[in-house]
Amino acid sequence: MGSMQDIVLLGLNHKTAPVELRECLTISKDETSIALKAFQDLPSVREVMLFSTCNRVEVLMVVQDKTSAVDAVKFFLSGLKHLPVTEFEKALYTHQGDDAVRHVFRVAASLDSMVVGEPQILGQIKEAYQTATTMKTSGVLLNKLLHRTFFTAKRIRTETGIGNNAVSVSYAAIELGKKIFGSLEGKKVLLIGAGEMAELAVEHLIRNRALNIVVANRTFETGVELAETFKGRAIRFDEIGDALQEVDIIISSTGSPGYVVTRNHVKEIARHRRNRPLFFIDIAVPRDIDPEINRLSNSYVYDIDDLQGIVDENVEDRHKEAVKGERIVDEAVLSFRNWYENLAVTPTIVELRKKVEGIARGELEKTLHAIKHLSAEDLEAVNRMVDAMVKKILHDPTMLLKGSRKHRDTSVYLDTIRKLFKLDE
Amino acid sequence: MCYTLSTVGYLMYLFLQKEYLQKTGFYLLAGGFLGHTVELGHRFIQTGYFPVHNLHETLSLAAWTMAGVFLLFQHRIGLRILGVYAAPLITFAMITAARLPNVPKEMGDLLNSLWLVAHVVAIFIGEAALALACGAGIMYLLQENAIKSKHRGFFFRRLPSLELLDSTGYACIVTGFTMLTLGLITGLIYAKSVWGRFWNWDPKEIWSGITWLLYAALLHQRLTIGWRGRRAAIMAIIGFAVILFTFLGVNFFLKGHHGEFTRM
Numbered sequence: 001m002g003s004m005q006d007i008v009l010l011g012l013n014h015k016t017a018p019v020e021l022r023e024c025l026t027i028s029k030d031e032t033s034i035a036l037k038a039f040q041d042l043p044s045v046r047e048v049m050l051f052s053t054c055n056r057v058e059v060l061m062v063v064q065d066k067t068s069a070v071d072a073v074k075f076f077l078s079g080l081k082h083l084p085v086t087e088f089e090k091a092l093y094t095h096q097g098d099d100a101v102r103h104v105f106r107v108a109a110s111l112d113s114m115v116v117g118e119p120q121i122l123g124q125i126k127e128a129y130q131t132a133t134t135m136k137t138s139g140v141l142l143n144k145l146l147h148r149t150f151f152t153a154k155r156i157r158t159e160t161g162i163g164n165n166a167v168s169v170s171y172a173a174i175e176l177g178k179k180i181f182g183s184l185e186g187k188k189v190l191l192i193g194a195g196e197m198a199e200l201a202v203e204h205l206i207r208n209r210a211l212n213i214v215v216a217n218r219t220f221e222t223g224v225e226l227a228e229t230f231k232g233r234a235i236r237f238d239e240i241g242d243a244l245q246e247v248d249i250i251i252s253s254t255g256s257p258g259y260v261v262t263r264n265h266v267k268e269i270a271r272h273r274r275n276r277p278l279f280f281i282d283i284a285v286p287r288d289i290d291p292e293i294n295r296l297s298n299s300y301v302y303d304i305d306d307l308q309g310i311v312d313e314n315v316e317d318r319h320k321e322a323v324k325g326e327r328i329v330d331e332a333v334l335s336f337r338n339w340y341e342n343l344a345v346t347p348t349i350v351e352l353r354k355k356v357e358g359i360a361r362g363e364l365e366k367t368l369h370a371i372k373h374l375s376a377e378d379l380e381a382v383n384r385m386v387d388a389m390v391k392k393i394l395h396d397p398t399m400l401l402k403g404s405r406k407h408r409d410t411s412v413y414l415d416t417i418r419k420l421f422k423l424d425e
Numbered sequence: 426m427c428y429t430l431s432t433v434g435y436l437m438y439l440f441l442q443k444e445y446l447q448k449t450g451f452y453l454l455a456g457g458f459l460g461h462t463v464e465l466g467h468r469f470i471q472t473g474y475f476p477v478h479n480l481h482e483t484l485s486l487a488a489w490t491m492a493g494v495f496l497l498f499q500h501r502i503g504l505r506i507l508g509v510y511a512a513p514l515i516t517f518a519m520i521t522a523a524r525l526p527n528v529p530k531e532m533g534d535l536l537n538s539l540w541l542v543a544h545v546v547a548i549f550i551g552e553a554a555l556a557l558a559c560g561a562g563i564m565y566l567l568q569e570n571a572i573k574s575k576h577r578g579f580f581f582r583r584l585p586s587l588e589l590l591d592s593t594g595y596a597c598i599v600t601g602f603t604m605l606t607l608g609l610i611t612g613l614i615y616a617k618s619v620w621g622r623f624w625n626w627d628p629k630e631i632w633s634g635i636t637w638l639l640y641a642a643l644l645h646q647r648l649t650i651g652w653r654g655r656r657a658a659i660m661a662i663i664g665f666a667v668i669l670f671t672f673l674g675v676n677f678f679l680k681g682h683h684g685e686f687t688r689m
Contacts, residue, residue, distance in 0.1 A: 179581070180572065180587050274651025275653050294573060298655070309575065
């Protein structure tokens with residue numbers, strides 16, 4: 001049995017490597033299989049898994065010999081990507097033992113992500129682990145470590161607010177919409193103009209089952225095209241006034257120098273709408289929606305700065321929550337180490353018990369062989385006594401082994417006990 | 426006692442946002458309600474009269490109906506955060522009741538008509554529902570302010586959507602108004618049977634009429650031109666303030682034949 005130092009992680013991420021380098025080293029699904037196969041054949045590597053996202057490449061291993069394993073992995077990556085080792089060596093980090101475990105926990109819980117708390121990373125790691133199990137490159141240690149990882153990541157997600165609030169402008173808009181309308185299901189959306197962020201917001205709305213996308217564009221043809229992608233319909237720019245009577249959410253992103261929707265527009269139609277709420281999302285600069293509309297009852301206007309303000313606030317909140325996440329990670333690392341050390345002492349405890357039990361049983365049999373007059377009840381009683389003696393004799397050494405990590409290095413005790421009872425012969 | 430603990434549970438829920446706290450609050454409140462029901466039933470059997478003889482009993486009964494109506498609404502709509510408003514209100518009513526002397530007054534047979542019991546029960550249920558409407562209204566205003574001002578503070582995350590608050594308030598008002606109407610009708614019938622007239626121009630009657638008209642106007646506006654959101658919320662709060670005055674204020678400041686119920 002090795003030590004916890006055999007767990008080694010080698011990788012690079014958005015903090016250590018610029019995007020150009022990460023691009024060069026991104027490992028595809030097929031390449032992952034090839035790499036795992038190659039690593040499996042290395043004598044210095046016992047277990048291995050590999051994950052690669054656009055922000056990181058990480059190789060997690062249980063090694064026989066650290067230096068040669070790390071060198072072999074570097075060499076392989078260099079060959080696979082046709083990149084000299086010197087080109088990426090500086091960006092690499094190597095963690096070992098507790099640090100490697102902590103790193104895996106932090107990555108999976110999205111504490112190490114570019115956008116802290118983003119939920120995709122856990123799925124990506126799960127997938128990578130799946131690949132490793134199919135390729136049979138993961139063993140007892142990685143299996144346990146990864147299950148702990150998933151458990152810890154989930155715990156951090158539920159017990160902290162790390163993933164609570166939107167950290168992109170379009171998501172922030174959706175979240176606000178939910179606070180106004182409850183559910184976005186069946187809501188009608190008007191998209192004025194076009195633009196990446198606006199279209200992203202519409203997509204989020206559709207995913208939240210908003211209905212009826214209406215697109216208004218200065219160039220009607222562009223509007224028709226855009227409407228087709230959203231399975232909506234296009235209207236002419238001067239029909240916006242009429243459309244306002246029906247829709248619930250308006251996303252505006254035009255290059256217009258003046259307001260496209262003014263306060264009077266909205267005031268006129270409020271009665272016709274029976275005061276159903278209207279939510280304006282104004283992504284344009286200069287603004288398309290008269291901010292005065294926010295003063296009207298049942299109308300809400302958010303411009304790009306308001307949304308960005310929310311995002312900034314949320315990012316700050318997430319960083320605060322991340323501190324709680326780090327504490328949970330610390331706990332998890334400690335608990336993993338306990339498990340590992342128990343794992344290390346388990347074989348010795350089992351052997352010790354076998355040995356003592358063997359002696360006791362052997363002697364008991366010999367003795368009973370000589371005494372024939374015992375009744376069934378007496379036999380039972382003697383058996384029970386022997387069992388109890390074995391148990392009591394083993395109790396203290398077992399507890400010492402299991403609890404020894406609290407005092408000193410386990411290996412000292414392990415060694416002594418194995419020698420005392422001649423377990424290795 | 427359960428009500429107080431429930432209040433604590435709900436307040437902790439408000440701050441800590443843990444699901445189990447809200448559940449505990451709910452079950453404590455339900456437990457309190459059951460205990461309260463048993464106590465009221467026991468008193469009724471023992472004394473043989475409907476317990477509205479003094480302010481202590483009236484308040485206690487009001488708290489009881491409030492708890493019952495809240496539990497029912499909670500069960501139907503599931504607006505959990507409303508407990509943060511309802512539980513303290515109930516507790517407050519109970520504590521006030523407990524501090525008042527509980528001396529049964531002789532009131533003769535005046536109070537043992539079936540019409541009167543129906544009158545009191547209907548009015549109390551109605552008022553409890555309208556109290557909840559007021560709570561939903563307050564929450565609506567808080568949440569709307571958070572959204573409009575763009576400074577999402579303490580409440581933004583904790584309160585549900587405007588839509589849900591608005592529809593809950595509306596449901597409470599419809600229920601409350603219906604019960605209030607029933608209560609007024611039974612009251613009128615009872616008045617006819619006792620005093621021979623439907624309407625006596627008693628201050629309580631006048632104020633009840635005002636309350637009823639207020640809510641009638643609110644509902645009318647909502648149904649015709651879609652009065653909702655902020656205005657509806659403010660009206661619900663004003664309406665409840667008027668109810669409180671009708672319920673307690675009139676008895677203290679003005680004289681009339683309802684006075685006995687809140688006599689100390």
